[in-house]
Amino acid sequence: MEQPAPVSPAFIATDHNHDHCVSLALQTAEAICRERGQRLTTLRRKVLELVWANHRPVGAYGLLEMLRDESGQVAPATVYRALDFLQEQGLVHRLASLNAFIGCAFPGAAHTGQFLICTSCQELAELDDRQITEALRASADASGFTISHTTVEVLGLCPHCRKGRA
Amino acid sequence: MEQPAPVSPAFIATDHNHDHCVSLALQTAEAICRERGQRLTTLRRKVLELVWANHRPVGAYGLLEMLRDESGQVAPATVYRALDFLQEQGLVHRLASLNAFIGCAFPGAAHTGQFLICTSCQELAELDDRQITEALRASADASGFTISHTTVEVLGLCPHCRKGRA
DNA sequence: CTTGCTTTTGCAACAATATAACATAATACT
DNA sequence: AGTATTATGTTATATTGTTGCAAAAGCAAG
Numbered sequence: 001m002e003q004p005a006p007v008s009p010a011f012i013a014t015d016h017n018h019d020h021c022v023s024l025a026l027q028t029a030e031a032i033c034r035e036r037g038q039r040l041t042t043l044r045r046k047v048l049e050l051v052w053a054n055h056r057p058v059g060a061y062g063l064l065e066m067l068r069d070e071s072g073q074v075a076p077a078t079v080y081r082a083l084d085f086l087q088e089q090g091l092v093h094r095l096a097s098l099n100a101f102i103g104c105a106f107p108g109a110a111h112t113g114q115f116l117i118c119t120s121c122q123e124l125a126e127l128d129d130r131q132i133t134e135a136l137r138a139s140a141d142a143s144g145f146t147i148s149h150t151t152v153e154v155l156g157l158c159p160h161c162r163k164g165r166a
Numbered sequence: 167m168e169q170p171a172p173v174s175p176a177f178i179a180t181d182h183n184h185d186h187c188v189s190l191a192l193q194t195a196e197a198i199c200r201e202r203g204q205r206l207t208t209l210r211r212k213v214l215e216l217v218w219a220n221h222r223p224v225g226a227y228g229l230l231e232m233l234r235d236e237s238g239q240v241a242p243a244t245v246y247r248a249l250d251f252l253q254e255q256g257l258v259h260r261l262a263s264l265n266a267f268i269g270c271a272f273p274g275a276a277h278t279g280q281f282l283i284c285t286s287c288q289e290l291a292e293l294d295d296r297q298i299t300e301a302l303r304a305s306a307d308a309s310g311f312t313i314s315h316t317t318v319e320v321l322g323l324c325p326h327c328r329k330g331r332a
Numbered sequence: 333c334t335t336g337c338t339t340t341t342g343c344a345a346c347a348a349t350a351t352a353a354c355a356t357a358a359t360a361c362t
Numbered sequence: 363a364g365t366a367t368t369a370t371g372t373t374a375t376a377t378t379g380t381t382g383c384a385a386a387a388g389c390a391a392g
Contacts, residue, residue: 010309039388041340060378075343080379085340096262097317099349099378116311129305135297136320143176143291144325145282151263151319154302159310205359207369227348241372246350251369265349265378333392340387351376358369 010116010125011158022052025103029091032108038089046070047082048103051092056122057100093126097153102126112136114152120161176282176291177324188218191269195257198274204255212236213248214269217258222288223266259292263319268292278302280318286327 029048033040040048050066051058060079067074083101086092092101093113102115105126114127132152140147157165195214199206206214216232217224226245233240249267252258258267259279268281271292280293298318306313323331 011311039339041387043341073343075341076379077343077381078341081341096319114305116306116309118311119314125309125311127305127309129301131301132298132305135295135301136318139280139293139295139298140282140320140322143282143293144328145177145284145291145320145322146328147320147322148285149321151317151321152302153262153317154306154311154313155315155317156306156311156313162310162312205368207358209370225348226350239372241370242350243352243372244370247370335392336390338387338389340385342385343383345381347378347380349376349378352374354372356369356371358367360367361365362363 010127011118011123011160018053018055021055022049025052025091025107028107029089032091033089036089038085043078044082044085047079048086048091051086051101052103055103057095057098057102057117057124059098059100063101095153096151097155112150112152114150114154116154116156116158118158118161119155120157120164123158123160125158176293177284177289177326184219184221187221188215191218191257191273194273195255198257199255202255204251209244210248210251213245214252214257217252217267218269221269223261223264223268223283223290225264225266229267261290261319262317263321278316278318280316280320282320282322282324284324284327285321286323286330289324289326291324 026045026049029040029045032038046067047063050063054062060076060083063083064074064076064079067079083092083094087094091104091107093104093115094101095115095117098117102124104113106128109128111128112133114129114132116125116127118124136150136152137147192211192215195206195211198204212233213229216229220228226242226249229249230240230242230245233245249258249260253260257270257273259270259281260267261281261283264283268290272294275294277294278299280295280298282291282293284290302316302318303313
């Protein structure tokens, strides 16, 4: 599959139509799972929908709360298992520095996950920057190191919040 | 202060003299704290020593165990506070992807913390790679994003373990 | 379509990581 | 020495994530 345009571009539309990007993400997920013979069950779909609806990094226990609001009692393991599945399918990323989850902006594409995270408004941009990827690969190569997974999470201020503080 | 040689180079000496690098790290830490008018107390020094003695990422509760072996009952907060101090002074890094801590290889130098972590032997190399730093800065600039902190943690196989698996 | 197999979910307990709040002790300053 | 500041002790609790087993749902062969 070729690299598609990101589902959500970097720090552009703060007040865009969330419903649209949620349903687009769900459609894409359906297609990807169908193609791979994976089962996007009601629960998994629901969790993915909640992740996208928030449109910001959400903690597992946050999702748990939201699920409970809709479905009564739900146990942590339920959420974590759904998130595990979604991560395996590359539909959701875990942000190690926040212990939180976010919908993947490049579903179906091979990429490593690079994030700019605003510490003021929690808005996040996912990148797939060739320069960064290459720099990491080159540096690993130089040490004889074989990369299996990279965590790149950059904290700071997004353009909007930067202005607000100037 | 100019960038000094790293205390521990990348994946070179697997069976070097740990005692030496531990004491070197402690000496350096003493000097840095003295220079800054910060207090490297017995406890903080002990925690730093344990971090270095392990020479691999160690969890806070691992350190807690070791402290208890020497000093009887110790509470989590004690360790976390010491680690907080050591991080503030740039003597220790927290690895978000592992919930673990490691002695800083470039104490006293301004740097961002970039790590290659072997998932087989847990050996770790800290980098301060200009290419990576620049790529991150450039990408952030392009999005109008102001960086305050970066997390770069690369998991994979170190040269030794890669051979072992070939 | 039903029997048997696999995958998913429910459920309960628990493990691991981290913080808060307040009291006591040590250190530094004058 | 007396006072202010910083560090540590202590207890409790919050947050995040996992394990193990049983029930249910989906799937596939006959």
